[in-house]
Every structure is written in structure tokens, then in C-alpha cells.
Amino acid sequence: MTVVLKLGGSVVTEKDRKETVDGESLDAAAAAIGDAVNDVDGLVVVHGGGSFGHPNAAAYGVSTTEGTHDTEGVLAIHGAMKTLNTFVLRRLREHDVPAVPVHPLSAASRDTGGELTLPVQQVRTLLGEGFVPVLHGDVIAHAGEGVTVVSGDELVVELAQGVDADRVGLCSAVPGVLDENDDVIPRIDAYEDVANVLGASDATDVTGGMAGKVRALLDLDVEASIFDLGSVGPFLAGEPVGTTID
Ligand code: IP8
8 A cells, every 4th residue: 555645734834933843733743654654555745835835935926837047036945845844854753754855856847838747766766665755845947937836736646646656645734625514525526516615715725725636636546535633643544534535
């Protein structure tokens, strides 16, 4: 069983305090991963940008589509993400997870149409050798734009296909996709089933928000789940948690 797990930026950082790790949440996630890591054949971890990536990207006007050629900007955004990655790795190592970093800036790119390419042979080889590769949202080369942001969600989609994942999990600040009464929708098979509750978030969140996540996960061949921090352990143990998207 190969698993791709994303820890959202809102889980591992304090979103309202620039470049601040949420130590308690990160430790809880790392502990759950440490408890389960020997029971999965392969685990790839991806983390989002939270208060490290997003304020820096905003300061230089960089998004997934708007790029920059400003080297200072590239280094500021990438540097902040590397700092966060170092914190994540340290916590995972404290829980005996054989975590090693893989920085997307050194591997991924977009063509002029914005299409993302992420070579994954190093990730596959690291997995085969018993490591847990840890990737993160980053800036990457973008033909005609300089660099643009690559989100953790985009990386999850590429990795799921590239490493033939059996399960994909997104750990976010909410316990799943919520309906109009804020109850978790246990299963989504088609976007039309949830378009009425997710439609609004499409308009307000340029990086995709929950609507974008659901659309991308529906396109995957493998089952995906969206859940919150308390469900990381049960998810890695193979239990259905939060919202399952298939
Ligand atoms: O939090 C964004 O990753 P995300 C990364 O997964 C940067 O959207 C650099 C803003």
C-alpha cells in the first residue's frame, strides 16, 4: 500500500502569524505518521505553504499563473518553504520517520500553457529504499512567466499518478467536505452532487479552495480522502475518514 498524504498549510502553520509553525498540530501529525509508517509499504508526505509560503508569494505578486523574474522573490518564497520543510522534517525525525526532503523547484516545471511536469523517479527510488520523501508547495520554473507557485494539491495529484499510489489523503483544517448544515459529506462520486455547496468557494479562492481540491481528486484513478488532524492515524491505518472522493 503506497500512500500520498498532504498536510495542509493550515494544519502545520499558524495561518495568521507570518512564518510561525503550529508546533502542537505539527507534532500531533508527525506522531500519527510515526505510529503508522511501518504499516504502509510506502509513504510520500507533501505539505502546504501556510504562513510561510503564501505571504511571501503575495508580497512578490506570484501565484500559480502570475509569475516573476525577480530573483529576490524566488529566493524569498523558496527560502520560506525550505525553512518550513526543515521544521516538518525535524518533527517527523523526532517520531522516527525516515523523512528526507525533495524540493520541487529543483525538479518540476510548467510549459507556456501552465501544464505541470513533475519528474518522480527520485521519489520512487527513495520510496523503494525505505525513505519517506517530503515535498512541499514551492515556486517552479514556468516557461514565459519566470517562476510561478506550485501548490501542494497539484503535487499530490502528480505524485498519486507518478508513484501509483493506492490511497491519497488531504489533511486540512476541516473534517471533510461540508454540506450546507456543516455536516461532513461522507462520499462524493461526481462534482454535480456537491456543486451547490461548493460553487461559492470557487469564486472566492483563486488557488481552487475546496472546489478545486474535489475536482482534482475526482480526476484521480485512486480513492482520495479529505479529513482533519484527528484522522491522520485512522487514515493511515486504512479506515474510511472524513469525505471519500472516488
Ligand atoms: O499551501 C503553496 O502551497 P499550498 C506554496 O499547498 C506557496 O497551496 C509557495 C505559496
